[in-house]
Structure formats: C-alpha cells, structure tokens
Amino acid sequence: MxxxxxxxxxxxxxxxxxxxxxxxxxxxxxxxxxxxxxxxxxxxxxxxxxxxxxxxxxxxxxxxxxxxxxxxxxxxxxxxxxxxxxxxxxxxxxxxxxxxxxxxxxxxxxxxxxxxxxxxxxxxxxxxxxxxxxxxxxxxxxxxxxxxxxxxxxxxxxxxxxxxxxxxxxxxxxxxxxxxxxxxxxxxxxxxxxxxxxxxxxxxxxxxxxxxxxxxxxxxxxxxxxxxxxxxxxxxxxxxxxxxxxGRDVILRVDKAVAHPGATVLEVRNLRVRDDRGLLAVNGADLDVRAGEILGVAGVQGNGQTELVAAITGLRAKESGSVRVAGQDVSDATPRRISELGVAHIPEDRQREGLVTSYALTDNSVLELYYRQPFASGIIRDEAQVEAHCARLVQDFDVRTPSTHVPVSSLSGGNQQKLIVAREFSQPITLLIAAQPTRGIDVGSIEFVHSQIVKKRDEGVAVLVISAELDEVLALSDRIAVMYHGQIVATVRSGELTRDELGLLMAGAGKVAHEAF
Ligand SMILES: Nc1ncnc2c1ncn2[C@@H]1O[C@H](COP(=O)(O)OP(=O)(O)OP(=O)(O)O)[C@@H](O)[C@H]1O
Ligand SMILES: [Mg+2]
Structure with missing residues (x-):
C-alpha cells in the first residue's frame, strides 16, 4: 500500500x-x-x-x-x-x-x-x-x-x-x-x-x-x-x-473427541429478562445443556446474550420463565446459592464482575469460596490454605505475576482473565458458564484455556460458552444455539451448518424465512 x-x-x-x-x-x-x-x-x-x-x-x-x-x-x-x-x-x-x-x-x-x-x-x-x-x-x-x-x-x-x-x-x-x-x-x-x-x-x-x-x-x-x-x-x-x-509452536485448533452427553443439567424455559433500559433483551428463550457437552451460543453481541447469562447466574432478575440446574428450580435463587450447586461462571466483564482489582491475588482466588472449607473454619480464614490454593492457580494457569500478594490491578489484562478462569476451574463443578472466556488472552493461553474447557466437558461438566468470536464458538461447541433478538432461533449440531449459514441466522435471516411460510 x-x-x-x-x-x-x-x-x-x-x-x-x-x-x-x-x-x-x-x-x-x-x-x-x-x-x-x-x-x-x-x-x-x-x-x-x-x-x-x-x-x-x-x-x-x-x-x-x-x-x-x-x-x-x-x-x-x-x-x-x-x-x-x-x-x-x-x-x-x-x-x-x-x-x-x-x-x-x-x-x-x-x-x-x-x-x-x-x-x-x-x-x-x-x-x-x-x-x-x-x-x-x-x-x-x-x-x-x-x-x-x-x-x-x-x-x-x-x-x-x-x-x-x-x-x-x-x-x-x-x-x-x-x-x-x-x-x-x-x-x-x-x-x-x-x-x-x-x-x-x-x-x-x-x-x-x-x-x-x-x-x-x-x-x-x-x-x-x-x-x-x-x-x-x-x-x-x-x-x-x-x-x-x-517461543514455541501453538496449535491454533481445538483437539477434541466426540462428546458423550448425559443428563440435562441446565434447562432454560421461556425466559424473559429486561435490560438496563427496561427493554426485553431475552424474549422467550429456551435452552438445554447436557452433562458432557459444550453448547455454544452464537449471536451478534447485543441480542440478549449478556442478559441471558446474568439471569442464569442469578445476577439479574427474571421477568418470567424458569431456570433449572441439575433438576432444581433456581429461577429466583441468589448467585451464591447457584454457585453452591456447582455452577462456575467466567463473566464477560472481568473488571466489574470477576475480580476486586484492589485486592491481592490471594483474596481474589477465593472470592466466592472464602467462607467454605478448606479456606475457613468458622469465621477464621486459613491463610496457609488460601496461599497454597492461589499459588497452585498461578502455577497451573501460568498467571504472570511477581507474587500472589500484589493487587490484581497490577496484572496485565490477559493475566487478570487467566486468574478468573483458573479460579472458576479449581472447584468441583457440574455446570460451567463461560462468557467471552478468552477475551484479551494471548494465543498460547487460548490454546490452554480451550483445552481446559474440553477437559471439563470430558469429566462430565455441562458447558455453556458465549462468545462474540464465531471462530471460538465453532472451535469449541458440540452443539450451537443461535441467538437473535432475545430468542434462540436455531440449535444445530456442530458442523451441520457452514460459517456463512450461521452468519445468516445470526443476522436474522432464519427468522425472516420462517415468517415467510
Ligand atoms: N501498575 C503496575 N504495577 C506493577 N506491575 C505492573 C503494573 N503495570 C504492569 N505491571 C507488570 O508489568 C508487566 C507487563 O504488563 P503489561 O500490562 O504491559 O502487559 P501486556 O503486554 O499489555 O499484556 P496483556 O496482553 O495481558 O494486556 C506485567 O508483568 C505486569 O504485571
Ligand atoms: Mg495490555
């Protein structure tokens, strides 16, 4: 040029x-x-x-x-x-x-x-x-x-x-x-x-x-x-x-075997959720995720994905409809109760929802767990346990930091994200909700995070992935749900539709065709 x-x-x-x-x-x-x-x-x-x-x-x-x-x-x-x-x-x-x-x-x-x-x-x-x-x-x-x-x-x-x-x-x-x-x-x-x-x-x-x-x-x-x-x-x-x-070769594809889905873990029925402006951002969404499968939500951002995740994780009130996790109705449950059912959440806005950036890595590594065994007995926090736990996360997920005692705000953007992912993966879980899981993460670490998500699936965890990157949805998903104007307009098996066909559905073309009949 x-x-x-x-x-x-x-x-x-x-x-x-x-x-x-x-x-x-x-x-x-x-x-x-x-x-x-x-x-x-x-x-x-x-x-x-x-x-x-x-x-x-x-x-x-x-x-x-x-x-x-x-x-x-x-x-x-x-x-x-x-x-x-x-x-x-x-x-x-x-x-x-x-x-x-x-x-x-x-x-x-x-x-x-x-x-x-x-x-x-x-x-x-x-x-x-x-x-x-x-x-x-x-x-x-x-x-x-x-x-x-x-x-x-x-x-x-x-x-x-x-x-x-x-x-x-x-x-x-x-x-x-x-x-x-x-x-x-x-x-x-x-x-x-x-x-x-x-x-x-x-x-x-x-x-x-x-x-x-x-x-x-x-x-x-x-x-x-x-x-x-x-x-x-x-x-x-x-x-x-x-x-x-x-400094080494990176596999830019996700290696995974065929999924063996089990019982339904997440069941969303006719869900309606309002956004900050009072508009119905989720408008009658239905969704199922089974144990041992990855369901990816594809959609242009702003079609209700953010509100869908917030409602499932208890962070936003529902207008109507129901959410069940492992057979239990959690439609009106608090985020803490939902998390206690074994639901892990990687939030899309790491600064607001995932971390308290003025706190040290150690505190952030037990944000939702600090009151539970083994990190506390009664009201006393077991510092040695917290310390060991945090050191393990930093080691396993290659979080680059000079120490576990510095505030999270001094970490680079991608390392903050890696810390959240590490924490959410560190507990026994039944359902993983990963919103933009690799946003801001470098290619080498994306490879690692993707392989960890697949590993969770293979251990029987139900995984819901929401990503603005169609490539990420395509790479990870066993099934793909297309979200448009607050609804799931199509659910297909991975590979059933081409990238372009999915793009058309994401742009609302499927709905138009449907209405024409
Ligand atoms: N204000 C700060 N106080 C202490 N350490 C810092 C501060 N800002 C950056 N660092 C450290 O400097 C190093 C470089 O960080 P920097 O934010 O420049 O990385 P980056 O290349 O932008 O990474 P990313 O792709 O994750 O955004 C990191 O080890 C980080 O922890
Ligand atoms: Mg940076």
Missing part, C-alpha cells in the same frame, strides 16, 4: 532503549521502536509481555526508568499526557474514559472546551468540528447522542474523534478490537485505513493474528519485556507469528 519501503519514510515516534521496572518485574527491558508516518504498526506479545506499559510510557502516563522518547526527532521532556497530547499523540484505552450521562459532543470537548467570551462552551462550533472530523475519516456518530445509549463500537469512534479533535497525528490503540463485534472490528479496520491514507500513524495492539495480517504494515513482537522480532505481513502467517510471540 505504501510506495517504497516504510524505512524511507519519516520517523514520527521513536522509543530508544526504554526500560521500566515495577516491583519484582522488568516490564520493558531496553526496548527500541520506530513508527513511520502513515504506517500501521502492530505490536504483538504474550500477556504480560509489556505492550500496555510501553504504550503508557509513550503517552506519558508512566515514566520510564531509562531511555528516551522522540516525537518527530525531538525528545519528550516532561512525560505527561499533557505533553504527549500537545506533541500530537492520542491514545484509546481498552476501558473507555467517557462520561455515560453526557453527549458525544460534550465528551469530545471535555477538558478541551472551545470558549466564546472566555466563559461558555461554543457547542455549535464544536459540533461543527466533530461533524467535519467524522466525515473526513468515516467515523460515523451522532454528536448529540448520549454515550450511554451508544453501542461499544460507536463509543470507541468517539474516543478516536476525541483524539483527532486534539489534533493527534499519532494514535495508540490498545486492544481496540477486543470488545468489538466482528462487524464493528471490520469497520474499525476501514477507519484505520482511512486514517493512515490521510497521513496519520497508528500503533495497534491486538491478540487476533488475522487482524494483524490484514491491517498492519509492519509487526513488532515483544516477549518478556524485550523486542524479540519484527515481521512483515506479506511474509508472515498466523502460525509463525504465534510461535514468535510464545
């Missing part, structure tokens, strides 16, 4: 010999990196490799212990976000920093108000400018919409507009596609193409290798805080990128 090699082009951002230490960890070890004008540079690496740390240093949120950052050949001085923004660097974090009760325009202007007469926000001028940015780069969004009403993909466009509004020429996107639907991710790829075509430069982090091959001009791989290699998409494959990241 570029004429000549990118190396002939102007270097807009350079990291020279960056080292950053945290207690017990060297997050970046003498890292050097160059970003050229008009290029998409993909940064790859295992969970905990140091990607986010490096980006936070470039954006001025962290200060490096050694090394320097140059923008257009001139060193940065203060290392503060203020200086980075002034020098034309913008960052979109994985957790958006928007105010939900404010409009798009208000959020974009926040902290950068255009004032007239020194007092009032000039909303009209700002709205006009937002409109121009949105047209120029294909960032479709209504400036007057409330953030709370927007889907995730649109919120992300607002974050990008916000950076461009502050005249960013260099954009740092930390795992922007982790929270997007496949369609939204495709849109973002288009937007990135438009941005670089107009002279912007982008550093882009992702764990999805297919995206890297599709969008990157150049790829840099980090491992253990070091740059371990550089690659070009034209001469790379998913397999060799995975091997470069992890």
């Amino acid at each position: 570029t004429i000549g090699s990118p190396h002939d082009q102007q270097v807009v951002l350079e990291a020279r010999g960056i080292t950053k230490r945290f207690p017990g960890v060297i997050a970046n070890n003498n890292v050097s990196l160059r970003l050229h004008k008009g290029e998409v540079l993909a940064l790859l690496g295992e969970n905990g490799a140091g990607k986010s740390t490096l980006m936070n240093i470039l954006y001025g949120l962290y200060h490096q212990d050694e090394g320097e950052i140059l923008v257009n050949g001139t060193p940065m001085r203060a290392s503060s976000p203020h200086e980075s923004i002034q020098r034309g660097i913008g960052m979109v974090h994985q957790h958006f920093q928007l105010v939900p009760v404010m409009t798009v325009a208000e959020n974009v202007m926040l902290g950068n108000e255009i004032t007239r007469g020194g007092v009032f926000l000039d909303r009209r001028r700002a709205a006009h400018l937002i409109g121009e940015i949105s047209r120029q780069y294909g960032l479709e969004v209504d400036p007057n919409a409330l953030i709370a009403d927007l889907p995730v993909g649109a919120q992300q466009r607002v974050e990008i507009i916000k950076a461009l509004y502050r005249n960013a020429d260099i954009l740092i996107l930390d795992e922007p596609t982790a929270v997007l639907t496949p369609q939204e991710a495709d849109d973002l790829v288009q937007i990135m193409h438009t941005l670089v075509a107009q002279g912007k430069s982008i550093i882009f982090i992702t764990h999805k290798l297919r995206e890297v091959l599709e969008i990157a001009d150049r790829i840099v791989v980090l491992r253990g805080g070091h740059v371990v290699g550089e690659a070009l998409p034209a001469t790379s494959s998913e397999a060799n990128l995975a091997a470069m990241m992890v």
Whole structure:
C-alpha cells in the first residue's frame, strides 16, 4: 500500500532503549521502536509481555526508568499526557474514559472546551468540528447522542474523534478490537485505513493474528519485556507469528473427541429478562445443556446474550420463565446459592464482575469460596490454605505475576482473565458458564484455556460458552444455539451448518424465512 519501503519514510515516534521496572518485574527491558508516518504498526506479545506499559510510557502516563522518547526527532521532556497530547499523540484505552450521562459532543470537548467570551462552551462550533472530523475519516456518530445509549463500537469512534479533535497525528490503540463485534472490528479496520491514507500513524495492539495480517504494515513482537522480532505481513502467517510471540509452536485448533452427553443439567424455559433500559433483551428463550457437552451460543453481541447469562447466574432478575440446574428450580435463587450447586461462571466483564482489582491475588482466588472449607473454619480464614490454593492457580494457569500478594490491578489484562478462569476451574463443578472466556488472552493461553474447557466437558461438566468470536464458538461447541433478538432461533449440531449459514441466522435471516411460510 505504501510506495517504497516504510524505512524511507519519516520517523514520527521513536522509543530508544526504554526500560521500566515495577516491583519484582522488568516490564520493558531496553526496548527500541520506530513508527513511520502513515504506517500501521502492530505490536504483538504474550500477556504480560509489556505492550500496555510501553504504550503508557509513550503517552506519558508512566515514566520510564531509562531511555528516551522522540516525537518527530525531538525528545519528550516532561512525560505527561499533557505533553504527549500537545506533541500530537492520542491514545484509546481498552476501558473507555467517557462520561455515560453526557453527549458525544460534550465528551469530545471535555477538558478541551472551545470558549466564546472566555466563559461558555461554543457547542455549535464544536459540533461543527466533530461533524467535519467524522466525515473526513468515516467515523460515523451522532454528536448529540448520549454515550450511554451508544453501542461499544460507536463509543470507541468517539474516543478516536476525541483524539483527532486534539489534533493527534499519532494514535495508540490498545486492544481496540477486543470488545468489538466482528462487524464493528471490520469497520474499525476501514477507519484505520482511512486514517493512515490521510497521513496519520497508528500503533495497534491486538491478540487476533488475522487482524494483524490484514491491517498492519509492519509487526513488532515483544516477549518478556524485550523486542524479540519484527515481521512483515506479506511474509508472515498466523502460525509463525504465534510461535514468535510464545517461543514455541501453538496449535491454533481445538483437539477434541466426540462428546458423550448425559443428563440435562441446565434447562432454560421461556425466559424473559429486561435490560438496563427496561427493554426485553431475552424474549422467550429456551435452552438445554447436557452433562458432557459444550453448547455454544452464537449471536451478534447485543441480542440478549449478556442478559441471558446474568439471569442464569442469578445476577439479574427474571421477568418470567424458569431456570433449572441439575433438576432444581433456581429461577429466583441468589448467585451464591447457584454457585453452591456447582455452577462456575467466567463473566464477560472481568473488571466489574470477576475480580476486586484492589485486592491481592490471594483474596481474589477465593472470592466466592472464602467462607467454605478448606479456606475457613468458622469465621477464621486459613491463610496457609488460601496461599497454597492461589499459588497452585498461578502455577497451573501460568498467571504472570511477581507474587500472589500484589493487587490484581497490577496484572496485565490477559493475566487478570487467566486468574478468573483458573479460579472458576479449581472447584468441583457440574455446570460451567463461560462468557467471552478468552477475551484479551494471548494465543498460547487460548490454546490452554480451550483445552481446559474440553477437559471439563470430558469429566462430565455441562458447558455453556458465549462468545462474540464465531471462530471460538465453532472451535469449541458440540452443539450451537443461535441467538437473535432475545430468542434462540436455531440449535444445530456442530458442523451441520457452514460459517456463512450461521452468519445468516445470526443476522436474522432464519427468522425472516420462517415468517415467510
Ligand atoms: N501498575 C503496575 N504495577 C506493577 N506491575 C505492573 C503494573 N503495570 C504492569 N505491571 C507488570 O508489568 C508487566 C507487563 O504488563 P503489561 O500490562 O504491559 O502487559 P501486556 O503486554 O499489555 O499484556 P496483556 O496482553 O495481558 O494486556 C506485567 O508483568 C505486569 O504485571
Ligand atoms: Mg495490555
């Protein structure tokens, strides 16, 4: 797409010999990196490799212990976000920093108000400018919409507009596609193409290798805080990128034998659940999962999957209908009672539902179990037991941390997710509900988590997997249920339908056909 090699082009951002230490960890070890004008540079690496740390240093949120950052050949001085923004660097974090009760325009202007007469926000001028940015780069969004009403993909466009509004020429996107639907991710790829075509430069982090091959001009791989290699998409494959990241060959497929389903463990009947806005997000869903099988729910995000899981696990009230687990009616049961029936839950929002990030790993490793044997007798917690348990989880699931006593907030995103999975798999269970189980996890660890899910199945656990990644649903499931507009519109055996046929059902085509008869 570029004429000549990118190396002939102007270097807009350079990291020279960056080292950053945290207690017990060297997050970046003498890292050097160059970003050229008009290029998409993909940064790859295992969970905990140091990607986010490096980006936070470039954006001025962290200060490096050694090394320097140059923008257009001139060193940065203060290392503060203020200086980075002034020098034309913008960052979109994985957790958006928007105010939900404010409009798009208000959020974009926040902290950068255009004032007239020194007092009032000039909303009209700002709205006009937002409109121009949105047209120029294909960032479709209504400036007057409330953030709370927007889907995730649109919120992300607002974050990008916000950076461009502050005249960013260099954009740092930390795992922007982790929270997007496949369609939204495709849109973002288009937007990135438009941005670089107009002279912007982008550093882009992702764990999805297919995206890297599709969008990157150049790829840099980090491992253990070091740059371990550089690659070009034209001469790379998913397999060799995975091997470069992890340092060994990775099986990108799930190996599993034929399922031998037993008795029905989860039985959902005519379930109706309202979402936060009071709308019926689940509208008459029926579902069965049997012991020893994996049922995958395929669907475009926002078709009621989140509310379905919340209702089954007792986190959200049901409007009507019933849920039974192992023959027991749990329609009105509390999350604790449901968990005591042997139901494990990997929640989709790890920061809100899965962890208390200000607590240590040890506390988080027994979040729902702290009051039970062997972790407590009476009201006394057995610290040695908790400690041993946590150490085992960290070891078995390769959670990268300097110690089990640091707060979970100091773990990298993927390692937080691995800790939840480890905890939920550590108890004897009859039903596993896994929502986006590998979100933010690197390819090597995905392989491991998938094999653990299959192992649970083979031990007789009933498994319900909900994933925005159709590939993940296809790889894991013995049966696939397609969810559309709050209903299960089809349930098929794995392999019965092609990827495209499933895609049509997910888009509601099956329903239309059904109604036509
Ligand atoms: N604020 C912090 N305090 C202590 N340690 C930290 C902090 N931030 C990061 N670390 C450590 O630095 C290392 C690199 O973490 P970083 O978040 O940069 O990884 P990453 O490559 O972004 O991983 P992921 O793919 O999981 O997001 C990890 O070992 C992490 O535990
Ligand atoms: Mg990260």
